[in-house]
Amino acid sequence: MSDKIRTLISESDVNRRIAEIAEQINQDYAGEEVRLICILKGSVFFTCELAKRINLPVTIDFMQVSSYGNGTTSSGRVRIAKDLDESVEGMNIIVIEDIIDSGRTLSYLMDILKARNPKSIKLCTLLDKPDRRVVDIDVDYTGFEIPDEFVVGYGLDYAQKYRNLPYVGVVEL
Ligand code: IMP
Ligand code: MG
Numbered sequence: 001m002s003d004k005i006r007t008l009i010s011e012s013d014v015n016r017r018i019a020e021i022a023e024q025i026n027q028d029y030a031g032e033e034v035r036l037i038c039i040l041k042g043s044v045f046f047t048c049e050l051a052k053r054i055n056l057p058v059t060i061d062f063m064q065v066s067s068y069g070n071g072t073t074s075s076g077r078v079r080i081a082k083d084l085d086e087s088v089e090g091m092n093i094i095v096i097e098d099i100i101d102s103g104r105t106l107s108y109l110m111d112i113l114k115a116r117n118p119k120s121i122k123l124c125t126l127l128d129k130p131d132r133r134v135v136d137i138d139v140d141y142t143g144f145e146i147p148d149e150f151v152v153g154y155g156l157d158y159a160q161k162y163r164n165l166p167y168v169g170v171v172e173l
Pocket of ligand 2: 042157
């Protein structure tokens with residue numbers, strides 16, 4: 001059985017917005033190097049598309065966290081399933097997230113990364129659901145603010161499916 005998916009943000013709109021964010025990053029970090037911290041698995045697609053459009057020296061590292069929740073909500077208890085390979089001390093790091101929902105996962109993660117003494121740290125998310133925020137969190141670059149609906153595609157999954165959709169959509173249950 002395949003689910004019906006309604007397009008929320010088209011492929012061309014997502015790509016256009018990613019190009020704008022990359023251009024902003026190019027300006028903000030002119031003359032600097034940046035390390036993108038891709039939060040697995042959902043941010044993989046966004047990180048690649050963003051990195052391709054950044055014209056500064058870029059390195060990429062990966063981290064995976066799991067929040068003990070069910071399929072669609074996070075509990076606030078977070079576990080590092082895979083840590084970064086390299087130190088971020090003295091680096092300009094940009095944490096790349098697919099979506100910020102309650103903000104619990106990111107708030108925890110940003111604290112961990114700040115404690116590792118990067119030169120600077122910013123947060124970039126493709127999607128933001130501000131209505132769902134439980135923990136206050138500063139976001140530096142946001143692709144799109146979206147309503148409180150469960151979305152898939154462009155890296156986002158529903159029970160691990162649909163990450164490969166080239167657009168952002170809502171599963172019609
Ligand atoms: P938070 O800790 O509540 O902000 O949860 C963020 C994480 O929950 C994201 O990294 C996603 O893995 C997941 N998530 C939240 N909303 C959605 C959604 O609409 N679709 C898919 N995953 C989501
Ligand atoms: Mg997820």
